Amino acid sequence: MEMRVSHEIEITPTSVILDGQPIAVNDTGEKMLVELYRRYVGDYPKFFKMDTLARLGFIAAEIVLKQQGQTCNSQQPTAIILANRSASIKNDTDYLATISDGNYYPSPALFVYTLPNIVTGEIAIRHHIQGETSFYVLDNPEQLEPIVQSTLATRHSPAVILTGWCECSEANMFNAKLQIIWNN
Amino acid sequence: MVYCAGHSIISPLGEGSQANLEAVRAGRSGLKQYTDRFPSVEPFCASLFDTPQSFVPLCIKSVELAVTNVDLASSQTVFVLSTTKGDNLDLWTPAQTIARHFGNPNRPIVVSNACTSGVCAQITAKRLLDAGLYRHAVVVGCDIQSQFIVSGFQAFKALSPEPCLPFSPDRKGLNLGEAAATMVLTTEPRDGWCLETGSIHNDANHISAPSRTGEGAFQCLQDVLEGVSVSEIALLGVHGTATLYNDDMEKIAIQRAGLENVLVSALKPVFGHTMGAAGVLETIICALQATQSYSVNRTSFIIKMLSGFGGVNAAVRWRCE
Amino acid sequence: MEQLIEQLKAQIIDALNFEDMTPADIETDAPLFGEGLGLDSIDALELIMLMDREYGIKLADPKAGKAIFQSVRTMAEYIQQHRTK
Numbered sequence: 164m165e166m167r168v169s170h171e172i173e174i175t176p177t178s179v180i181l182d183g184q185p186i187a188v189n190d191t192g193e194k195m196l197v198e199l200y201r202r203y204v205g206d207y208p209k210f211f212k213m214d215t216l217a218r219l220g221f222i223a224a225e226i227v228l229k230q231q232g233q234t235c236n237s238q239q240p241t242a243i244i245l246a247n248r249s250a251s252i253k254n255d256t257d258y259l260a261t262i263s264d265g266n267y268y269p270s271p272a273l274f275v276y277t278l279p280n281i282v283t284g285e286i287a288i289r290h291h292i293q294g295e296t297s298f299y300v301l302d303n304p305e306q307l308e309p310i311v312q313s314t315l316a317t318r319h320s321p322a323v324i325l326t327g328w329c330e331c332s333e334a335n336m337f338n339a340k341l342q343i344i345w346n347n
Numbered sequence: 348m349v350y351c352a353g354h355s356i357i358s359p360l361g362e363g364s365q366a367n368l369e370a371v372r373a374g375r376s377g378l379k380q381y382t383d384r385f386p387s388v389e390p391f392c393a394s395l396f397d398t399p400q401s402f403v404p405l406c407i408k409s410v411e412l413a414v415t416n417v418d419l420a421s422s423q424t425v426f427v428l429s430t431t432k433g434d435n436l437d438l439w440t441p442a443q444t445i446a447r448h449f450g451n452p453n454r455p456i457v458v459s460n461a462c463t464s465g466v467c468a469q470i471t472a473k474r475l476l477d478a479g480l481y482r483h484a485v486v487v488g489c490d491i492q493s494q495f496i497v498s499g500f501q502a503f504k505a506l507s508p509e510p511c512l513p514f515s516p517d518r519k520g521l522n523l524g525e526a527a528a529t530m531v532l533t534t535e536p537r538d539g540w541c542l543e544t545g546s547i548h549n550d551a552n553h554i555s556a557p558s559r560t561g562e563g564a565f566q567c568l569q570d571v572l573e574g575v576s577v578s579e580i581a582l583l584g585v586h587g588t589a590t591l592y593n594d595d596m597e598k599i600a601i602q603r604a605g606l607e608n609v610l611v612s613a614l615k616p617v618f619g620h621t622m623g624a625a626g627v628l629e630t631i632i633c634a635l636q637a638t639q640s641y642s643v644n645r646t647s648f649i650i651k652m653l654s655g656f657g658g659v660n661a662a663v664r665w666r667c668e
Numbered sequence: 669m670e671q672l673i674e675q676l677k678a679q680i681i682d683a684l685n686f687e688d689m690t691p692a693d694i695e696t697d698a699p700l701f702g703e704g705l706g707l708d709s710i711d712a713l714e715l716i717m718l719m720d721r722e723y724g725i726k727l728a729d730p731k732a733g734k735a736i737f738q739s740v741r742t743m744a745e746y747i748q749q750h751r752t753k
Contacts, residue, residue, distance in 0.1 A: 197687075208686070208687070208688070211685040211686070211687040212684070212685050212710075243549075248439055249439070250433070250436070250437075250438045250439075250457075250459055252436060252437075255436045255495075258495070258499070259495065262387065262494060262495070262498045264386065264387070267387040267498075268717055268720060268721040269498040269499055269501065269502040269717070270502065270714065270717060271499070271502040271503050271710055271713035271714055271717065272683075272684070272685075272710050272711070272713075272714045274498075274499035274502055274503065275503075275554055275555050275656060275710055277432075277495075277499065278431060278459065278461045278656055278657060279459050280459060280460045280461050280655075280656075280657040280659060281461075281554050281656065281657045283549070283657060283659070284549060284554045284656070284657030284658040284659065285554065287549040287550075287551040287658060288551050288552065288553070288554070288658065290551075291551050292549060292551055293548055293549055293550070293551050293562060293563060293566065294548065294549065295546075295547040295548065295549070296460070296547065296549040296657065296658070296659050297458070297460055297467060297471075297547060297659075298458075298459050298460055298657075299456060299457060299458060299459070299471075300438040300439050300442075300457035300458075300459050301439070301454070301456060301457070302439065302443075302454045306454055306456070309475065309478075309480050310456065310471065310474075310475070312478065313471075313474035313475050313477070313478035313480060314474055316474070316477070316478050317474055317477070319546065319570060502713060502717060503713060504713060504716075553708070553709075554710075555709065555710055556708070556709050
């Protein structure tokens, strides 16, 4: 089994690096994610309903998959396998604020994002990917490698995996490092 | 090949897989009405432990009950935890605490794939074992109910005020539940149950509404049916949450896969929706049902399917002897 | 009534995170679901919570919301009749 990384993107609150080359951004943190949305997408208002974790994964996937061009179709089954350390804690905290004592109005729009795998669903919807979507909570990004390798080794293994770390612990504390991996 | 070396269930209905199977057979249910269990939430119907449980001790007890001759402290053993909200919203730390409690030197893996987590955790464990990275995997599924979860499902108008009625035209929604369940998987051949295949697919349709065509669930069923005939399936463990849209979606997926005449097991009226535990708990009960109650053949196959938020669907096929 | 309609539009934009929209962009009589604003099932649930939070109106049955959430005007009319705050 051989695997090949075709493209890679890294997003931090202050930087975006695509295939090793920095992309110039004006804003930082959550505002930078909106800036990237306006530059690379612009016509998908559902973006503004997403929590920060989903926005981060969505925009990272958008930019890196654009590099790839046409990848996601039934001839090349695609999987999305992401991981982080703190699950959906940033959005969990936002939801908790809507069920506080004396101000109890639980928000369904926030509740639906209190699961870390929603970001994989958002990417799947946007890119019409009906393959596997999985989310793991791990100690660090290295721990994801054997999981991805063992996924590639299965009989029905996907041809392409969009995979990597997608972490958001607070509103302006996040980092994503996503790769497109080909199963050769 | 991956075999089951031991299993356990702890639910409000009892401790141990066999005790819970007997509760199912006796027609008992853990579902009760609650009015003041959590602050501010509306009255609800759920299956909860009489004495509120802590996440980590409950998981540890579940693993201990599944005791086998597998060395849990070995570097050849990995812990895989299936949960949605973990210990008060923390998922990683409790997993590490549980693995360390058993002297396990490896970093555990937490599968957090919404309501499909318990089936996905079995699939992840099987892959790691098949790839030769470990020889044994301890798959633990657990969720504890809270104001957080109940308020959210109430805001979603997804809860039934009465015991749920999966696939009934009169169904009004789901009931939540809490439980811990463990399956110890091993590459060492043994009699009993064998995890043959698993599949995960996304609907790519909506983050909370099930697909109207059942596409992801159908693709999962199609994958796990490969290599067996429908007549060999002794039991299909459905998700059967009893929400209007989930059950409609599942019905379509089951029909599309040609499984409409297979006996189904829908366990939510007994245990409620136990979230991260559901995939593990319901797989164990289905396998026991197939081997101890329903099966006339010596060998039979069961399929366990689940669907969840994020549009994710999953299914596994076990061979049961 | 007109004042309530304007207030409601602002609350809808805020509750549903319509980033690039102002109250003037929402037509009072246009359908909220389907062709109009294109709201989905989660938006409907969020509108139910908005009715509770801002106007003290509890809608237990989501199906009853269909008639109320036809347009901003039908929402405003319902609020005017049933508000408790």
